[in-house]
Amino acid sequence: MEVYLLSFFCLILCSSYPLFISAASSNVDQLCNLLGGWYVTPQLCHSVLDSHPRSRTTDLNGLGIIAAKATAAKASSIAADIQLLLLKASSDINQQNVLKTCLKLYTDVVPLLKGAITAIEVKNYSKAETVLYAAFEVTGKCDNAARADTFLWSSLNHYDTEFANVSWVAHAIAAYIERYGT
Ligand SMILES: *[C@@H]1O[C@H](CO)[C@@H](O)[C@H](O)[C@H]1NC(C)=O
Numbered sequence: 597m598e599v600y601l602l603s604f605f606c607l608i609l610c611s612s613y614p615l616f617i618s619a620a621s622s623n624v625d626q627l628c629n630l631l632g633g634w635y636v637t638p639q640l641c642h643s644v645l646d647s648h649p650r651s652r653t654t655d656l657n658g659l660g661i662i663a664a665k666a667t668a669a670k671a672s673s674i675a676a677d678i679q680l681l682l683l684k685a686s687s688d689i690n691q692q693n694v695l696k697t698c699l700k701l702y703t704d705v706v707p708l709l710k711g712a713i714t715a716i717e718v719k720n721y722s723k724a725e726t727v728l729y730a731a732f733e734v735t736g737k738c739d740n741a742a743r744a745d746t747f748l749w750s751s752l753n754h755y756d757t758e759f760a761n762v763s764w765v766a767h768a769i770a771a772y773i774e775r776y777g778t
């Protein structure tokens with residue numbers, strides 16, 4: 597009887613112990629510690645992935661999809677914000693041109709990013725890596741256009757930095773899986 601009880605408790609404790617260990621070191625923790633080669637700090641990686649409800653339970657492919665979707669969502673919301681800035685903009689033709697340039701960049705990248713999400717879903721990581729790198733380059737292009745106008749530069753630079761952060765993390769995840777597998 598005692599032996600039976602003991603093994604019963606071991607069944608509970610011994611089987612829950614490894615679960616506890618793996619929960620403490622989830623895929624997201626492991627992945628975020630591995631992206632340094634792409635200059636992604638664990639903090640930056642976590643800032644993109646942690647808020648998603650599935651980030652602690654999904655696999656590397658799922659984390660890649662979460663990051664690519666976050667990049668597409670960010671591009672859409674930045675495009676919507678720039679559209680508003682354009683509506684409120686003065687009649688200054690230079691400011692309007694800067695805003696139109698950035699609006700086109702962030703609008704055009706959204707369908708490309710949908711392609712990157714699909715590419716990760718079908719495990720074509722090299723395609724995803726290429727598209728996400730091209731998305732990251734949007735930030736430099738908008739930033740360069742915005743430099744022509746001090747008034748707009750600070751708000752556009754903030755959007756560019758936000759987008760650079762999320763797109764670079766998504767790119768690094770696709771590049772990591774492309775190199776080392778899931
Ligand atoms: C991945 O996508 C690229 C670019 O679209 C394509 O050339 C390549 O054949 C695809 N690879 C696979 C394995 O589907």
Ligand SMILES: *[C@@H]1O[C@H](CO)[C@@H](O)[C@H](O)[C@H]1NC(C)=O
Nearest residue numbers: 637639640643754757758761
């Ligand atoms: C971008 O990431 C860096 C590094 O984690 C962080 O310091 C910065 O606040 C982020 N910027 C924006 C606008 O999200």
